[in-house]
Amino acid sequence: MSTSTEGLTLLSDLASEQWGLLTSSQARQVGVTTQQLARLTHQGALDRLRHGVYRLAGAPADRRTELKAAWLSLAPELSVHERLSDPGVAVVSFQSAADLHALGDLEADTFNFSLAERKQTRDAQIRLHRRHLTPEEWTVIDGLPVTTVPVTVGDLAHAGVDGGHLAGVVRDAVLTQHADVDQIVTVLNPVAHRYGAQPGHGYQLLQQLLQQAGVPRSTRAVGQLLSGAPDQAAMEAAQQALATALRPSQALLEQALASLQPTKHSVQTAAAAALAPVTAKLQQMVAAAVAPVTSDLQRLLAQHLTSALSLPVDAPAISDQPVDPPDTVDHPIDPEAGTTPQAAGHSRHELPE
Numbered sequence: 348m349s350t351s352t353e354g355l356t357l358l359s360d361l362a363s364e365q366w367g368l369l370t371s372s373q374a375r376q377v378g379v380t381t382q383q384l385a386r387l388t389h390q391g392a393l394d395r396l397r398h399g400v401y402r403l404a405g406a407p408a409d410r411r412t413e414l415k416a417a418w419l420s421l422a423p424e425l426s427v428h429e430r431l432s433d434p435g436v437a438v439v440s441f442q443s444a445a446d447l448h449a450l451g452d453l454e455a456d457t458f459n460f461s462l463a464e465r466k467q468t469r470d471a472q473i474r475l476h477r478r479h480l481t482p483e484e485w486t487v488i489d490g491l492p493v494t495t496v497p498v499t500v501g502d503l504a505h506a507g508v509d510g511g512h513l514a515g516v517v518r519d520a521v522l523t524q525h526a527d528v529d530q531i532v533t534v535l536n537p538v539a540h541r542y543g544a545q546p547g548h549g550y551q552l553l554q555q556l557l558q559q560a561g562v563p564r565s566t567r568a569v570g571q572l573l574s575g576a577p578d579q580a581a582m583e584a585a586q587q588a589l590a591t592a593l594r595p596s597q598a599l600l601e602q603a604l605a606s607l608q609p610t611k612h613s614v615q616t617a618a619a620a621a622l623a624p625v626t627a628k629l630q631q632m633v634a635a636a637v638a639p640v641t642s643d644l645q646r647l648l649a650q651h652l653t654s655a656l657s658l659p660v661d662a663p664a665i666s667d668q669p670v671d672p673p674d675t676v677d678h679p680i681d682p683e684a685g686t687t688p689q690a691a692g693h694s695r696h697e698l699p700e
Contacts, residue, residue: 354379355392359403361426366415366490367406370423371399397470399423411489414443417458417473418491421466427490437462438485439493440476441502447493448524450500451515453508461494461502476502496526501534510542510559517553518560528553 357377362369374384384401387393393401396416400423402408421437422430430436441459445451457472463479484498494502500520504513520526535549544552558564 351383351386351390351392354383355387358387358393358401362403362406365419365427366412367403367408368396368412368416368419369401369403370419371401372423373426374401376424411447411491414439414447414458415491417470418460420470421460421462421468421473431487431490431492434482435463436492437466437475438480439491440478440499441474441506444494444499445503445516447488447491448496448499448520450496450519450524451512453503453512453516496520496524497530497534500526500531504535504538504542507541510556513542514556514560517556518562521553521557522562 358369358374358379361373361377371381371384375381384393388395388401392404394404396402396413397420400416400420402412402416418437418439419427422433425433437460439447439459440461442453442455442457443459445453446455457474459474459476461476461478461480463477465477466475468475480494480498483495485492485494487493493499497520500513500516503516508516517531520531521528532549532553535552536547537549539548539552540546542552542555544555
């Protein structure tokens, strides 16, 4: 490497994908010597965080920076991407994992990692746990591999964390991180007796820890329903908690529906006003389109009537023969009745009853 400037450029590219951090082993791989690292550190371009791990000056630092530097030091020759692809990667665990998940208020004064192979370190701040983890038992937070919430709870319970701190961890796991209750119960089953619950009764221990952490009974009842082991009291408490939680939402919904009435009227009025010109235009267009057809129909009807009136009318022939008078019979008039006998009886055209 000819100049420190060129070396710093290479290191900047390297650290850009590692939170602004790099290791001396990685620096040598890109051609930056140990002497150049020392010179850049002396010039203030690099900050030495721990043995073999550096941070670019000006790179953002947070409370996780030291944890990230400790993790990088466990395999200094590998990049972050390479390590996350390695099945045997060291995974953040125990108190360090609880800190990443924001579980409880444990002291994370040491950096805890779990890995399948036995490994030793001289760093007093790093504590290694030998354990094989499946891909389903760890996740990634801020680029760091970390045990899942249920695995973290189980690790701390097996490690004998005191009940008060474990209660805070379980509370945050269930209520904040929304961990699966059944999985929490499963990891608590083997250690239930250590914390005063019946042997193998992880659910009983879960309830005790939540109560100790100050979780209301109604909330614990909802957790019981989710765990698949409800009783009548738990169901009633859960229903009460649900009704209480929904009451403000119901009031807001009613207010929203009431406020929609004037809005509905305004929308209808605005729509009618906006559609009026369109409706008038459509009526004009329809009238213009129908006018020729109507005119043709009127003309055809007039022609048909004129033709019908001009035709000769066939009248029936008038006979020259005299018409016989109607067949009548003279009847004497009854002076008392004022009518003829025939009129007092039936007409000759009527049938007797």
